[in-house]
Amino acid sequence: MVGINAQSLQNVFLLITNVSVKEYIRFRRLSVSASDLLNGEKVMDVAIKYGYNSAVSFSRSFTKFHGFKPSEVKKYEDKIKSYIILNFDEDNKSLLDMSYKIETKASFTLYGVKKETDEAHIGKEAPLFFSKTKRKYEKEYGPIKYGMVSYEKRFLSKALEYWCLYEEEHEGFCSIVFPKSKWLIFTINSGEARDIQNLSHKFYKTFFPKSKYKLKDLPELEAYKEVTTEFWIAIE
Numbered sequence: 567m568v569g570i571n572a573q574s575l576q577n578v579f580l581l582i583t584n585v586s587v588k589e590y591i592r593f594r595r596l597s598v599s600a601s602d603l604l605n606g607e608k609v610m611d612v613a614i615k616y617g618y619n620s621a622v623s624f625s626r627s628f629t630k631f632h633g634f635k636p637s638e639v640k641k642y643e644d645k646i647k648s649y650i651i652l653n654f655d656e657d658n659k660s661l662l663d664m665s666y667k668i669e670t671k672a673s674f675t676l677y678g679v680k681k682e683t684d685e686a687h688i689g690k691e692a693p694l695f696f697s698k699t700k701r702k703y704e705k706e707y708g709p710i711k712y713g714m715v716s717y718e719k720r721f722l723s724k725a726l727e728y729w730c731l732y733e734e735e736h737e738g739f740c741s742i743v744f745p746k747s748k749w750l751i752f753t754i755n756s757g758e759a760r761d762i763q764n765l766s767h768k769f770y771k772t773f774f775p776k777s778k779y780k781l782k783d784l785p786e787l788e789a790y791k792e793v794t795t796e797f798w799i800a801i802e
Contacts, residue, residue, distance in 0.1 A: 590649075596631040597649035599624075601778075603639040612636070644670050644748060650776040666752045668801075673746045676712055677739040678731035685724045688715070692728040693759035699730040707736055713762075713788035714742070729785075744800075747782055752797040762788055765797050 570578070579587050595616040602612045613624030629635050634642045645668065681695040692713070700710055714729035735741065754765050766786070774781075784800035 592627070593631070593649040594651070596628055597647060599628065600632060600639055600646045603636055604643065609636045644668050648778060650773070666750050668748055669751055670748050671744075671746065674744050676714070676731040676733060676742050676744070677735045678712075678729050678742070679739060680716075680727045680729045683726050683728055685726065688726055688728060689763055695728055696730055696759070703736075707732060707734070709790065711790060713790070714785045716785040742785075744784065747784060747800045748802070750779065750799040750801055753794050754797070755794050757790060757793070757795050762795055762797065769797070769799065
């Protein structure tokens with residue numbers, strides 16, 4: 567089907583994806599097995615379904631991969647690791663570098679200022695607005711804690727808002743209330759606008775179309791740390 571022998575396939579696969587064929591198959595099986603367990607299938611049945619000789623060996627591999635036992639899957643549903651289906655294109659290697667975690671966060675409120683923009687201009691206007699806001703408020707209020715992109719209608723409108731946000735309320739700031747939600751959180755070792763924008767583009771272009779997640783109708787957040795940036799996406 568592929569047109570090359572097995573050894574060549576393994577070499578090419580490893581070169582493109584940075585994982586072996588064997589690892590990929592194992593990771594995919596352990597990933598989808600969690601969904602089967604959530605749907606009520608028995609551990610032994612799932613173990614046999616995905617090529618394990620016993621429930622014990624499956625449980626050992628499952629626990630190492632997900633961080634909890636198969637019997638605890640409903641208790642730790644938020645911590646299930648998802649290993650996506652790979653389609654071979656130029657984005658796959660960078661896609662595999664997109665490590666993430668899922669966290670459920672209680673309702674919280676942020677405060678800040680905004681600039682109205684659109685898809686065509688946010689790449690230039692957001693960094694300029696961030697710099698302007700930083701010059702205006704950093705001396706008195708400290709570093710900006712979050713950036714936020716708010717969509718008028720996600721995927722349906724090009725109208726956007728870019729916000730610079732703090733955790734404390736200050737005079738003249740607007741408040742944004744975030745309800746309790748699950749968040750996909752990606753981390754990059756950079757605070758540069760270009761790197762953050764590249765991460766956002768990779769998420770929507772390569773990660774999201776291949777993932778199982780359904781987006782929640784909430785703005786996306788950028789949490790600015792000392793040497794890293796977290797990219798937050800709310801999911802159902």
